[in-house]
Amino acid sequence: MxxxxxxxxxxxxxxxxxxxxxxxxxxxxxxxxxxxxxxxxxxxxxxxxxxxxxxxxxxxxxxxxxxxxxxxxxxxxxxxxxxxxxxxIGLVFQNYALFPHMSVFENVAYSLRLRRVPEAQIKSNVATALTAVGLDDYGLRLPGQLSGGQQQRVAVARALVMxxxxxxxxxxxxxxxxxxxxxxxxxxxxxxxxxxxxxxxxxxxxxxxxxxxxxxxxxxxxxxxxxxxxxxxxxxxxxxFVAQFVGKVNALQGQVTAYRDRTAFVDVHGQTLRVQSLTAPGSPDVLALIRPEAVILQPHGDGHSGLVEEVEYLGDQTEYRIRIGSTLVTAVRSTLGQSWKIKDGDHVGVTFHEDAVHLLPREGNSPT
Missing domain, CATH: 3.40.50.300 (P-loop containing nucleotide triphosphate hydrolases)
Structure with missing residues (x-):
């Protein structure tokens, strides 16, 4: 129902x-x-x-x-x-705000009773609301007899019942x-x-x-x-601010050296990145925003040479902090299928997925 x-x-x-x-x-x-x-x-x-x-x-x-x-x-x-x-308006609170002495049914029915809704309609509306959140058979229980997730669903049902x-x-x-x-x-x-x-x-x-x-x-x-x-x-x-609040990000200082065919050529610590950009950057001084998953690590080859300062195992992936000159870069790799293992103190090559690089003007966007 x-x-x-x-x-x-x-x-x-x-x-x-x-x-x-x-x-x-x-x-x-x-x-x-x-x-x-x-x-x-x-x-x-x-x-x-x-x-x-x-x-x-x-x-x-x-x-x-x-x-x-x-x-x-x-x-x-x-x-x-x-x-x-x-x-x-239905409002679901952080702390559930359920009445501990009332049954689940009465908690959900409370606002309807305040409005003096007829009893038959209360029973119908509450039953429908409890069904919607998957708690059909819990109407007679007290909140203290429910798990945290079930209590939260009661709070949602109470918001829906109106x-x-x-x-x-x-x-x-x-x-x-x-x-x-x-x-x-x-x-x-x-x-x-x-x-x-x-x-x-x-x-x-x-x-x-x-x-x-x-x-x-x-x-x-x-x-x-x-x-x-x-x-x-x-x-x-x-x-x-948005980049740093929504996930981890490397904010690397860069210099735009050229712009043509909707592509900005950006020098980042001596490596030229080709970044797609619909308009030319307003200033040559930019921040190149690169998410950790867009950092490519290699045992040798092109790119920056970096020193691995920290390795953090996270289960499904491993996170690395790599020093390139005075800059610390964060990278992640899937734990599965790693053909070579990176350890503290290793030297690695560092490049970036250019299609995942996003540019911001450096002015007004100082790293925190």
Whole structure:
């Protein structure tokens, strides 16, 4: 039995500004001129470090936080001044927020009872919501009798039971262990796709963002630094901050020596890289961003000569820190099928997959 949901809704956040008083008439900006639009049925993740304002945006949408300026439109209708219970928004909290003395059924039914929904409809809606999250037979259990993953699914069912126009997730997987987190995030994504409900997800975990999202909005200091599909955020980051927050990256100083046929010729520590670029770099001084998996290691041959300073075994792959002059480069290799083993103190040849190199202007993108 599937949830009967309303057609998916669009969401538009326009010019949102939020600050907190810090005494003596001063205020601390938390979200500044924030703009974001979601198409109907889209799953978008706000990704960023602690304190960047992502949870504040979520709580503002839910009506739990007031704001100074801005507009919030759900399917073109303003909900900015509506009380939380009139916004038709389902919110899944980080800590589940289940009532320990209530059964699973009563936890899910709670919001319906507050609205004095008829008992027959409550039973039907709760049963449908529990079926949607795979907990048909758990209605009589208490939260303390469930695993962490099951408790999180109860929290999702409680958000779904009101047939919301928008689902909000506030770091809902952070309290789960690593293996269970992977399992539950897959369940969440399948459920959202099946229901088609527009969803906004908040996390600081890049793996969650990559696996769940249609688009990722990377936040920094109350603003969106870049928004786009996961592949774009990873392969073509707009800033060094984005590149470093979404995965590991080597940011190597380079000099553009020529540009022709949509190809930039970049000198990186004496090696010329041919980097595809639709437009000529605005400055010859660039950063060549190279992910560790785009670094090629050779026992000898072309490229830089590097000294292996550290080897870290990670199970499915091995990570290496290699010194090239004054620069430390990170590389990874699959553990399987290695024809030769690299050890601390080895000298190796280092080259790069040129089609995976991304250029940024060096000015304003100082490595951290």
């Amino acid at each position: 599937d949830m009967q949901v309303a057609p998916p809704k669009s969401l538009s956040i326009q010019g949102l500004n939020k600050s907190y008083p810090i005494g003596r008439g001063r205020r601390l900006p938390v979200v500044t001129d924030f703009n974001l639009s979601l198409t109907p049925g889209e799953f978008v993740t706000l990704l960023g470090p602690s304190g960047c304002g992502k949870t504040t945006v979520l709580r503002t949408l839910a009506g739990l936080e007031e704001f100074e300026e801005g507009e919030i439109l759900l399917d073109g209708r303003s909900i900015a001044r509506l009380p939380p219970h009139h916004r038709r 047939n919301p126009d928008l689902l909000l997730f506030d770091e809902p997987l952070s309290n789960l262990d690593a293996k269970l987190r992977v399992q539950v995030r897959s369940e969440l994504r399948r459920l959202q796709r099946r229901l088609g409900t527009t969803a906004l997800f908040v996390t600081h975990d890049q793996d969650e963002a990559m696996s769940l999202s249609d688009r990722i909005a990377v936040m920094r200091a109350g603003k969106i630094e870049q928004i786009g599909p996961p592949e774009e955020i990873y392969a073509r980051p707009a800033t060094l």
